[in-house]
Amino acid sequence: MAAKPRGASKRSQRTKLQPVQEASSESPLSRDRIVATAVELLDARGIDGLTMRRLADCLGSGVMSLYWHVDNKEDVFDLALDSVLEYRGSLDIVESQDWRGDVVHMLEDWRARMLRHPWSASLLPRRALGPNILGRLEMLSKTLSRAGVADADLNVAIWSLWNYVMGATLTRASFDLSDDDRAAGQQRLTILSEHYPTIERSRLLLDNDWDGAFRKGLDFLLDGLSPG
Amino acid sequence: MAAKPRGASKRSQRTKLQPVQEASSESPLSRDRIVATAVELLDARGIDGLTMRRLADCLGSGVMSLYWHVDNKEDVFDLALDSVLEYRGSLDIVESQDWRGDVVHMLEDWRARMLRHPWSASLLPRRALGPNILGRLEMLSKTLSRAGVADADLNVAIWSLWNYVMGATLTRASFDLSDDDRAAGQQRLTILSEHYPTIERSRLLLDNDWDGAFRKGLDFLLDGLSPG
DNA sequence: CATCGTATGGTACATCGTACTAGTCAAGCG
DNA sequence: CGCTTGACTAGTACGATGTACCATACGATG
Structure with a gap:
């Protein structure tokens, strides 16, 4: 499950440009951020408008990076649905008459x-x-x-x-x-x-x-x- | 909407073998037959199990032949759904007490x-x-x-x-x-x-x-x- | 420095719907 | 009879999709 530790014979020549704030304020890509963006996309383009590629584009990340936080597309749907049905206050009404x-x-x-x-x-x-x-x-x-x-x-x-x-x-x-x-x-x-x-x-x-x-x-x- | 009338320079050399009953009792592929087979496929393999290719296979026809009788896959879904919800007898109960x-x-x-x-x-x-x-x-x-x-x-x-x-x-x-x-x-x-x-x-x-x-x-x- | 877990992404592939194109066959017509 | 036409059947090909596989990069820890 881990990455291959194969030693890289080539030295990386990256110069560590732009340590933070890459291009468009990209947060480090979390499960929550993915779900939130998926909901936005679904709202904007409908159920067929959500593709993994588009989702990755909106997040400013590569497509396959999503799969680290999410099992598959079905998973995205499940999470998006549940995030929309959030409900609070079930415990507040302790002794309502009505x-x-x-x-x-x-x-x-x-x-x-x-x-x-x-x-x-x-x-x-x-x-x-x-x-x-x-x-x-x-x-x-x-x-x-x-x-x-x-x-x-x-x-x-x-x-x-x-x-x-x-x-x-x-x-x-x-x-x-x-x-x-x-x-x-x-x-x-x-x-x-x-x-x-x-x-x-x-x-x-x-x-x-x-x-x-x-x-x-x-x-x-x-x-x-x-x-x- | 019609076929190109481009004259075929090559003569067809078909010998008219098997005039009827091709291989597996293939009826001439009608809208109804497509819908019926689609329902069978949906029953057997679920909603994702219905692909145009499989549908054509089950019908013993080419994929694109379906599109002569049917607009697109959405159309197949619509027809399949409606065919399942058939209802008769609304007029029979003229004066039911119950x-x-x-x-x-x-x-x-x-x-x-x-x-x-x-x-x-x-x-x-x-x-x-x-x-x-x-x-x-x-x-x-x-x-x-x-x-x-x-x-x-x-x-x-x-x-x-x-x-x-x-x-x-x-x-x-x-x-x-x-x-x-x-x-x-x-x-x-x-x-x-x-x-x-x-x-x-x-x-x-x-x-x-x-x-x-x-x-x-x-x-x-x-x-x-x-x-x- | 070596190693490893976390995280990211590019490439590649199988599969999908279907546009485009080319056919076959029967009927109609000169 | 040959020619045209229109109903119908297919093969090929294209773009898009989900995602497996692989190659990284980086911070933390040994």
């Missing part, structure tokens, strides 16, 4: 964070559960339990909320991404409107109040989950 | 179809709405409307159910895919169990009754959505 408000707040924050980085939604399905996600699940579990949800229903309740948030975020993000296809989609819908009269009448696909719909649907779900 | 049962049945069928082809779940986020999906939404809309859901709540109800199904399917599929990482995941959870006492105690991540949980959560959601 469990419902707490749950809604956490889930809305979750959704907001993912929508701020639309690539994260389409990345989620294939990834494992990072610590930040587990932290959120833990907070959910604790809050619901304290709210009186029966132990037998607890896991179902958690997964239901998780499912709802994931689905809502994913849907919203994918509809956002297709801003280019918006015209085509609308056109196709109008063409086919005769086949789908009900959803055409209710303007299901044209309703843009995503935030409101998310909140209202979440309320419905919590109504169903509420004990008693 | 609207709730109808909804549950359609959604469970939806989920089951996607789980039968796990790649479809992780493919959904980036795709547009195909006709089969629209058909299902139409059925949902009609049924809920007839069940007495207020017009103002209709879209929210539909999206809530959609979100729930998408999230549940996606989650289930991703947990299934990580069968290899199951050991690592469980180990990591046990290691970190001190940080997540509540979800560890309720064995959230070890609960394997996905079908039951889906059904129960759906019931909760429908409870919340039920008019009155």
Whole structure:
């Protein structure tokens, strides 16, 4: 795993120019810096815009240098996703009276964070559960339990909320991404409107109040989950 | 768009051997056949296992021949996804008394179809709405409307159910895919169990009754959505 | 000075999607 | 019949990608 100690017969003739501050304030290339830059790149150029070469360019380093800090590209995705889902404050609300408000707040924050980085939604399905996600699940579990949800229903309740948030975020993000296809989609819908009269009448696909719909649907779900 | 009419100076010396039934019963390579084979390949080798070269091999054709019937690889994904979500019978239940049962049945069928082809779940986020999906939404809309859901709540109800199904399917599929990482995941959870006492105690991540949980959560959601 | 762990990067390769080009074959037409 | 055309099938080649392999360079330690 270490470098070959093969003695170099050639003397290095480097003159130690520019000891620090090479060209563009290059920090020594750390795992965190890689992840941060990867997130920037993903934000700017989308999920296909992240290549190892580009990432190295943005960092001002060689491509293969990344592989010292990171296993492979999958690893970069995993780390980028988890870094975006950071969550604090699960322990702050020790004795809140408003469990419902707490749950809604956490889930809305979750959704907001993912929508701020639309690539994260389409990345989620294939990834494992990072610590930040587990932290959120833990907070959910604790809050619901304290709210009186029966132990037998607890896991179902958690997964239901998780499912709802994931689905809502994913849907919203994918509809956002297709801003280019918006015209085509609308056109196709109008063409086919005769086949789908009900959803055409209710303007299901044209309703843009995503935030409101998310909140209202979440309320419905919590109504169903509420004990008693 | 047509072939060059450049006159061939060389005469073809083909002797018309094997007029039909070339080597392995090769049908003339149609769009449908391409999509069907793509689904087979996706089922067998996963989302990264589908390459145009492999697809052509399985079809016994040249790679570039595919591009006559299909725009590009994205197109193959779109078609494969939609072909998996086929849905019939939306019009059959004209006057069912059990609207709730109808909804549950359609959604469970939806989920089951996607789980039968796990790649479809992780493919959904980036795709547009195909006709089969629209058909299902139409059925949902009609049924809920007839069940007495207020017009103002209709879209929210539909999206809530959609979100729930998408999230549940996606989650289930991703947990299934990580069968290899199951050991690592469980180990990591046990290691970190001190940080997540509540979800560890309720064995959230070890609960394997996905079908039951889906059904129960759906019931909760429908409870919340039920008019009155 | 020799050795080694940490860290960096250039080169090279297999594989991918697909543009370009050249074909084959059947039908239509003079 | 020969010639044209258009539907369809392929081979070749190109640029891009992830990353294995190898060669360094440098500070710390012997």
